[in-house]
Amino acid sequence: MTLGKTWFAAAALAATNLANAGTLNGGVFNIAFNDPNDLLAGLNLGEGSITSYYVANFFDKAVADTLTANDMVATPTNTYPAPNILSYDVNPSSLAGTGIPTGYIGGSGRSNQATTLTWASDQDHLLNASSLTASGQVGLDGVYMTRGSFTGTLLSGDYKFSYIAARNNGTNTGWTLTNNVSFASNTFDTRNISITTDGDSLAFTGELWWSPNTSAFLFGGDGSNSAGMAGTFSLISPVPAAVPLPAAAWLFGSGLFGVLASRRRKSAPIAA
Numbered sequence: 001m002t003l004g005k006t007w008f009a010a011a012a013l014a015a016t017n018l019a020n021a022g023t024l025n026g027g028v029f030n031i032a033f034n035d036p037n038d039l040l041a042g043l044n045l046g047e048g049s050i051t052s053y054y055v056a057n058f059f060d061k062a063v064a065d066t067l068t069a070n071d072m073v074a075t076p077t078n079t080y081p082a083p084n085i086l087s088y089d090v091n092p093s094s095l096a097g098t099g100i101p102t103g104y105i106g107g108s109g110r111s112n113q114a115t116t117l118t119w120a121s122d123q124d125h126l127l128n129a130s131s132l133t134a135s136g137q138v139g140l141d142g143v144y145m146t147r148g149s150f151t152g153t154l155l156s157g158d159y160k161f162s163y164i165a166a167r168n169n170g171t172n173t174g175w176t177l178t179n180n181v182s183f184a185s186n187t188f189d190t191r192n193i194s195i196t197t198d199g200d201s202l203a204f205t206g207e208l209w210w211s212p213n214t215s216a217f218l219f220g221g222d223g224s225n226s227a228g229m230a231g232t233f234s235l236i237s238p239v240p241a242a243v244p245l246p247a248a249a250w251l252f253g254s255g256l257f258g259v260l261a262s263r264r265r266k267s268a269p270i271a272a
Helices: 002-020 069-073 212-218 255-267
Strands: 028-033 053-059 086-090 137-141 143-148 154-157 160-168 173-179 185-198 201-210 229-237
Touching: 069 143, 069 154, 160 185, 173 201, 185 212, 185 229, 201 212
Parallel strands: none
Antiparallel strands: 028 086, 028 229, 053 143, 086 137, 137 160, 143 154, 160 173, 173 185, 185 201, 201 229
16 A cells, blocks of 8 residues: 555656647747848957958748748848847647758758757756756757858758757856858857746847857958857747737846746745
């Protein structure tokens, strides 16, 4: 009898912990470059760096899902100047049958990633935390195109946002944006992050810094993040039902953090 009760209690506890675990379902990932029309502004440039670099076009999900990489490269610079905030839809956990380009199929040059991010119950009720222990990744639908003082056009997008332990050096957090247009490349590292969780709700913000390989390729860097900070980001899930214009500007403010903090105070004590 005692053994049976003990087993039942343990099973109930396990079920409770599982129920409290978080899973990312949908959302929006926003990038706000410091200056999308001059991506070199304020950067430390090495010898041989390019002299101009700007966001020429941004293809959000609605447009990006209809284009190959070659289609994008052939598109005129018709959305310049770029919007202040580039908004990427969070992909579902399965891309099958969605029409979202993936797997570089048919030479499309596109390889969107599925979203599989989860976190355990001990990561629930975080409030402006500086770290998040999670597994999986976030797939982001959207591509931006850059041009500048070089021949040709560069595309970056179909991002995977994930934690890469090898990129956590005490300054960079390990959370990385990896490009998946044409080939995989770690484009941005992150710093000074802030995470708030409440069940399946997530607010994740921070700074985007040019990765060493991007710095060396474009900015004459020495492979040590010498180019500098590119901008800021926010990952918000789920997307609120109604967000008045201007579009997602509030995502970089404190509104959602306040909502989550309020819910946290009602549902759990705040640790000292």
